[in-house]
Amino acid sequence: AQKITQTQPGMFVQEKEAVTLDCTYDTSDPSYGLFWYKQPSSGEMIFLIYQGSYDQQNATEGRYSLNFQKARKSANLVISASQLGDSAMYFCAMSGGSARQLTFGSGTQLTVLP
Amino acid sequence: GAGVSQTPSNKVTEKGKYVELRCDPISGHTALYWYRQSLGQGPEFLIYFQGTGAADDSGLPNDRFFAVRPEGSVSTLKIQRTERGDSAVYLCASSQDSKTYNEQFFGPGTRLTVL
Numbered sequence: 001a002q003k004i005t006q007t008q009p010g011m012f013v014q015e016k017e018a019v020t021l022d023c024t025y026d027t028s029d030p031s032y033g034l035f036w037y038k039q040p041s042s043g044e045m046i047f048l049i050y051q052g053s054y055d056q057q058n059a060t061e062g063r064y065s066l067n068f069q070k071a072r073k074s075a076n077l078v079i080s081a082s083q084l085g086d087s088a089m090y091f092c093a094m095s096g097g098s099a100r101q102l103t104f105g106s107g108t109q110l111t112v113l114p
Numbered sequence: 115g116a117g118v119s120q121t122p123s124n125k126v127t128e129k130g131k132y133v134e135l136r137c138d139p140i141s142g143h144t145a146l147y148w149y150r151q152s153l154g155q156g157p158e159f160l161i162y163f164q165g166t167g168a169a170d171d172s173g174l175p176n177d178r179f180f181a182v183r184p185e186g187s188v189s190t191l192k193i194q195r196t197e198r199g200d201s202a203v204y205l206c207a208s209s210q211d212s213k214t215y216n217e218q219f220f221g222p223g224t225r226l227t228v229l
Binding site for chain 1: 145147149155156157158159162169170173203205207217218219220221222223
């Protein structure tokens, strides 16, 4: 079974500053993928970034980077230079082994302050 | 078309009624997933299709829930004898190939309210 834990129900960050959203995971599969999605108040799920368990380097996509620490089973999302439009719910998710579907965490509500 | 589309966007029904929720995936995507998202929670997996067949339906909560994808494109999630606890946003996602960790593209969801 796979499990995602997001321990920060809510986070605040000042505009233009960086913020880290925490995610830890648990799985017995040696091969898995880790994902981050953004869900604005409008409800759509927007893919942000992906990290494979065998990837040697941390994934980056523009202002998003994934701090992957395999031994600690953590996959934190770092957003640099926060913008007001970054205010949303952020979900960490994973898939792996025989499970192609995503297992999601409970999410972190990020609020960017002007 | 552009992205994943879902209809209706909102559905209000009465307890005990039957509902159908439709998902139209991105053209060419062979994998299709259904999730359910309750208020304040992350999406929970229901079922996924690879082509026309249900590859994994382990997330369906009970036998009142059923889904089909007869031609390997559009999928319909069917809920019989709806209960108030079925109220949630039902999300559909598609990906190019379920054999690799391809990005899943989500639709806007159907908000189901059971009175």
